[in-house]
Amino acid sequence: MESEENRAKIKDWLLKELGKDWEDDDKMRPKFKGFSGQRSDWEPNYIFWRDLIINLSRHLRVLFITPSQVKSVWFNRGGLTPLCLDHVLLEMQSSGELLRSSELIDPASGRLSQIFRRVVRLAGLSRSSDLTEDDLIVATLLKEKAAEVVKVLSDNHWTYSCIITIRKLQEICGGSREAYAVLSYLSGSGKAKYLSINRQGVKEGVKISLSTSAVSSPSTLDYDTLHLIWTAEKLQQQLDGIDQRCEILREKALTSLKSGNKVVALRHTRELKLASQSREKCTTLLNRVDEVIRALADAESSKQVTEAIQIGARAIKENSTSVEEVQRCLEELDESIATQKEVDNVLVGSTTYTEIEDEDIEDEFKTLELEFGGALSPVLEVDTGSAKETISSETADLLSESIANLRIKDDNEGKRAVVQDSAKAVRNNRTPEAA
Numbered sequence: 001m002e003s004e005e006n007r008a009k010i011k012d013w014l015l016k017e018l019g020k021d022w023e024d025d026d027k028m029r030p031k032f033k034g035f036s037g038q039r040s041d042w043e044p045n046y047i048f049w050r051d052l053i054i055n056l057s058r059h060l061r062v063l064f065i066t067p068s069q070v071k072s073v074w075f076n077r078g079g080l081t082p083l084c085l086d087h088v089l090l091e092m093q094s095s096g097e098l099l100r101s102s103e104l105i106d107p108a109s110g111r112l113s114q115i116f117r118r119v120v121r122l123a124g125l126s127r128s129s130d131l132t133e134d135d136l137i138v139a140t141l142l143k144e145k146a147a148e149v150v151k152v153l154s155d156n157h158w159t160y161s162c163i164i165t166i167r168k169l170q171e172i173c174g175g176s177r178e179a180y181a182v183l184s185y186l187s188g189s190g191k192a193k194y195l196s197i198n199r200q201g202v203k204e205g206v207k208i209s210l211s212t213s214a215v216s217s218p219s220t221l222d223y224d225t226l227h228l229i230w231t232a233e234k235l236q237q238q239l240d241g242i243d244q245r246c247e248i249l250r251e252k253a254l255t256s257l258k259s260g261n262k263v264v265a266l267r268h269t270r271e272l273k274l275a276s277q278s279r280e281k282c283t284t285l286l287n288r289v290d291e292v293i294r295a296l297a298d299a300e301s302s303k304q305v306t307e308a309i310q311i312g313a314r315a316i317k318e319n320s321t322s323v324e325e326v327q328r329c330l331e332e333l334d335e336s337i338a339t340q341k342e343v344d345n346v347l348v349g350s351t352t353y354t355e356i357e358d359e360d361i362e363d364e365f366k367t368l369e370l371e372f373g374g375a376l377s378p379v380l381e382v383d384t385g386s387a388k389e390t391i392s393s394e395t396a397d398l399l400s401e402s403i404a405n406l407r408i409k410d411d412n413e414g415k416r417a418v419v420q421d422s423a424k425a426v427r428n429n430r431t432p433e434a435a
Contacts, residue, residue, distance in 0.1 A: 006060075010074055013059050017052070022077075034083040042084070049088045050097065057138045063145060063178050064101075064135040089136070099137040104180070107187040107194040107206070137181055146182050149173060150191070154210045159300055161215055163195065163225050165233055166204040190214035197223050203230045221296070228293050235286040242279045246272060 014022045021027045031049075035042035056074060057065060071085045082088075092098040149172050153162050166179065173179040183206055186192035193215050195205040205226040209215035249272040256265035316326070 007073065010056065010060070013056060014075075017055070028077065032077075032080060032082045032084070035087045042087075045084060046088055046091060049082065049085065050092055053088070053092070054097075054138060054140055057141055058144075063141050063181060064137055066135060093136070097139050099139055099142070101135045101137065101181075104137070104184040105188045107180075107183045107192070108196065135177075142181055142185050145173065145178065146185050146191075149182055149186075150208065150210060153208060157210060159297070159304070160211045160213075161207055161209050163205055163207050163222055163229060165226070165230050166206065167233065169206060193218050195223060195226050197227060199227060203227060205230065225293070225296055228289055228296070232286060232289045232293060235282055235289065239279065239282050239286060242275055242282060246275045246279065249275060 031045055033045075035045070052075075053065070053070060057063075067086070067089055070089065071081050075082055075085070089098065093100070149169070152172055153164070156162075169183065170176050170179040173182050183192060183194065186206075186208060187194060191209045191214065193207045195207055195218055197203050203226060207215055207218055207222055249268050253265045253268035253272060256262075256268060316323075
């Protein structure tokens with residue numbers, strides 16, 4: 001049953017998510033109706049309720065939900081519940097967005113059994129057309145939870161994989177059910193392997209891949225590492241218990257001493273002394289186990305570095321490449337980069353066509369006008385017998401043609417030379433007619 005505090009939290013979230021629409025009967029009435037007709041008719045309402053269920057589950061940080069909880073508690077508006085929720089939950093289950101607890105792959109089973117269960121689940125053969133009160137798992141949140149677990153472990157390990165106890169996994173996931181679901185998902189995707197050893201009692205653990213690749217098969221060293229990690233956690237639990245006992249005995253001894261009961265205070269002091277000695281022994285054992293675990297981790301890291309060096313050496317050998325050749329290629333590459341930078345600097349420093357200002361062109365026009373020496377003065381008329389033609393028209397045509405043939409140079413001298421040549425051409429064409 002949901003507590004009143006949780007009900008209030010759900011209502012506040014719905015009001016924040018849907019606004020005043022949640023309390024508006026006219027707007028929510030169509031949403032609460034049952035589905036009918038073709039899929040295209042009710043699919044928008046299905047998407048509305050599906051997203052609402054997933055987002056509310058994420059807000060409440062719950063991985064498991066039940067149909068009665070969703071229908072009667074989450075979306076209950078004054079005693080009215082959505083008539084379409086059964087259909088929504090069945091549709092989410094058939095599409096794989098909701099998983100039954102019974103559909104989870106047993107991480108302790110063999111590989112063939114896991115593959116068979118996965119095929120059956122993907123084919124939909126194990127899905128029922130009826131809703132039961134089995135716990136349903138939100139698949140999206142399960143994936144997010146698994147990714148969160150991998151990230152937490154990656155922050156504390158820099159190797160490709162790590163080994164933890166089931167108790168540690170439960171602590172990270174927030175419960176045994178959540179840990180089982182996450183382990184089932186990671187095992188089904190090939191990212192985790194269940195470990196179990198029977199040495200003075202069953203010790204369970206899991207090997208998880210922290211990279212994108214699948215986890216490797218467990219080795220003898222992995223089982224030994226699990227035994228050491230389990231022992232270290234057990235010693236830490238004993239150490240925490242001793243610390244609590246020492247604190248209690250210390251308080252009792254002080255209370256007895258203040259009340260004047262020296263005999264009882266002396267007895268508590270003696271027990272405190274024995275507990276302190278036990279704590280020292282436990283701390284020594286824990287430090288030794290931690291040293292062995294660190295030594296194994298360092299050995300694993302050294303192994304990975306050695307493998308990387310061997311791969312590099314093998315690649316150089318297979319390609320018949322010597323160290324000198326690699327160094328020479330790197331030097332040539334540096335030279336090419338330096339040359340390219342020099343070219344880029346020259347190109348940046350050069351004057352481009354787009355960098356020529358309008359003022360520069362106007363200056364050239366003024367210079368051209370001076371070179372003509374009055375060629376652009378008032379129009380001179382010449383009698384040709386049948387009609388009067390203007391020299392200015394011919395001069396303007398030649399000027400236009402000369403300007404069209406201009407090529408702007410990178411330096412001012414080149415520009416001036418082109419202008420002077422154009423001016424001379426105009427004069428040569430103008431002189432005979434003037435005569």
